[in-house]
Amino acid sequence: MKIGPYDLRRLTRSQLPRDTVALARFLIGKVVVRDLAEAGMLAGRIIETEAYIQGDAACHAFNGMTPRNRSLFLRHGHAYVYLAYGTAWMLNVSSEAEGVGSGVLIRALEPMLGTETMARHRGTEKSRDLLRGPGRIAQALLIDRRLDGLDLTRDPRLWLGVEAKMDSTSPAKIGVSTRIGLTKDAQRPLRFFLKGSRYVSGPAALNR
Template identity: 65%
Template sequence: MGRTDPVNRSTNHPPLARDELPDDTAALARYLIGKLVVRDLPDGRVSGRIVETEAYVAGDAAGHGFRGMTERNRSLFLERGHAYVYLAYGISFMLNVSSEAQGIGTGVLIRALEPLEGIAIMRLNRGVERPRDLARGPGRLAAALRIDRSLDGLDLCREGPLWLAHDEFGAGAIGQGIRIGISKDADRLLRFYLKESPFVSGPASLNR
């Protein structure tokens, strides 16, 4: 079981260095399992361990960069390690990490977190009590951490309002399967998840 400590600690979380990040999108999606997303808010710090990601690779019909750069997706075309935040279906924000060289337009969707710090803040942001439900799914995750388009393009390899960080946690067994909620290139095995984590989203049949 994961940690559910509600104490809002002030732990130092050094950002991931850009040269540590694999420059292959699928490899980055796997690498990020077990790393941290850290968000500093006016009312405190919130953080969570990444337990589920999806890769959107070059030539991927399901990827937002498939048809080229637009004003909306330009952050996806930055060098690896930048935030690409978009609003899905006019309802939920989604946090992605740009994943290859500048101009390529590939990314990794952060699908789920295991909440670690600032759980009381996440509960207020989401209006739910159970830690398992705070950031299990990309829309819930963004709401729990108050991620919106104001963070689009942010360098996630630098400490600031939002960044990616190391953790001393050993990721353990990582599963791989099809991505969730897409219709194009839907059979590609580009979703990665921490096996046996209760914080992974999607049906149990996809998380074996």
């Protein structure tokens, strides 16, 4: 599918690893596409993720299923969108078999398409700050609770893609660190990022 200057194809569920850590790594270099219909297409390359696994006290599924977190228990490849601290929406991807609550938080994107629209939504023209952080992603791409639970391999409004000539990111280019902004299980090395990217969030000490 030609979207602007990019040749993108939608990822299928069979292409997505059904394992949380593997999915968090796999998504580095892939693309989030947001179709706003008449307002146009927005897209950004995933350059930072965090994994939230079984037995993880920081995972929203740790204490079982609730009306708020039920999308985490959908089979891998669905959106889990929640409001953090009452101020910012967060986009996650469910990551295991149906009934198993785990997910991958999309932490940062590199802008690719629709940057002028993103800038209006964010109220800034600084390209580095458009999608650097999960709350900024949701604001720039107009992601909120209405998109919770949608199938990212099928829904036209929000989906995961890959550039035709870029199937995977070299493991050598993927950095690993502890996660950011947590009070529980904070030291687990479950944050993944594209080394050298100026769009990665978090302190410089974690991005080496």
